[in-house]
Amino acid sequence: MPQASESVRLSLRLLSTGRLIEREVDALMRARFNSTIARFDFLAALDRHGALTLGEVSQxxxxxxxxxxxxxxxxxxxxxxxxxxxxxxxxxxxxRLTRQGESVFKQMAKAHAACVDALLRDLSQADKNALSRLLDAARASLRRKVTKGATA
Structure with missing residues (x-):
């Protein structure tokens, strides 16, 4: 069962790392834009995909x-x-975003990028690339499992 405990430890590390980043970005959104990371994510989905139904945003x-x-x-x-x-x-x-929404989102996105860059500054570009590849592989694996209904 050592593999299962390693997987659990890894998932906890992923969650805690994600939460740390999310907490810092949310604090930034509150301080600079009187907003939240949830609102930023909503605007980002519209910026990325254009006009969406609420169901699509939810997905x-x-x-x-x-x-x-x-x-x-x-x-x-x-x-x-x-x-x-x-x-x-x-x-x-x-x-969809209004013109004002587009303008506000651009400012938020710039601040978001600067915040995340600062948070991950200690990682080399090679480490960031390797981590991205590993996370992409993990996400693809999870999607295959979830699609098959095998979440256990």
Whole structure:
């Protein structure tokens, strides 16, 4: 069973490392933009993919539709996103960045990148590349397992 305990230790390291980065980025978003990392992620999904349904945003961010609905309300109130009806199916609504949302997101993205660069500054470029390759392989493995329904 040593392999299982190594896997558990690895998963805990991944989680704690991710949480440390997330905590620092969230603190930055709160301090500089009076926002949160969740709101940044929502805007990033729209920046990356264009107009999306709330279900699509939920899938990209791996969060519940309820969380997305609350974020949508706040971001709409701040005029960072707007809702439009799908031209092919009027029953479908999509959200997209407004011009103001694009501008704010660009500022947030620049600050986000600088924060993460500072956090990972002690890693060499070779280490970053190797870590990226390993994480990509781990993610691909997880997706194959999840797709097959074998999460145990």
């Amino acid at each position: 990209y961010l791996l969060v519940s539709n309820g969380n997305i609905t609350q974020l949508r309300t706040r971001l709409s109130e701040e005029a960072l996103i707007e809702t439009e009806q799908d031209p092919d199916d009027r029953r479908i609504q999509r959200v």
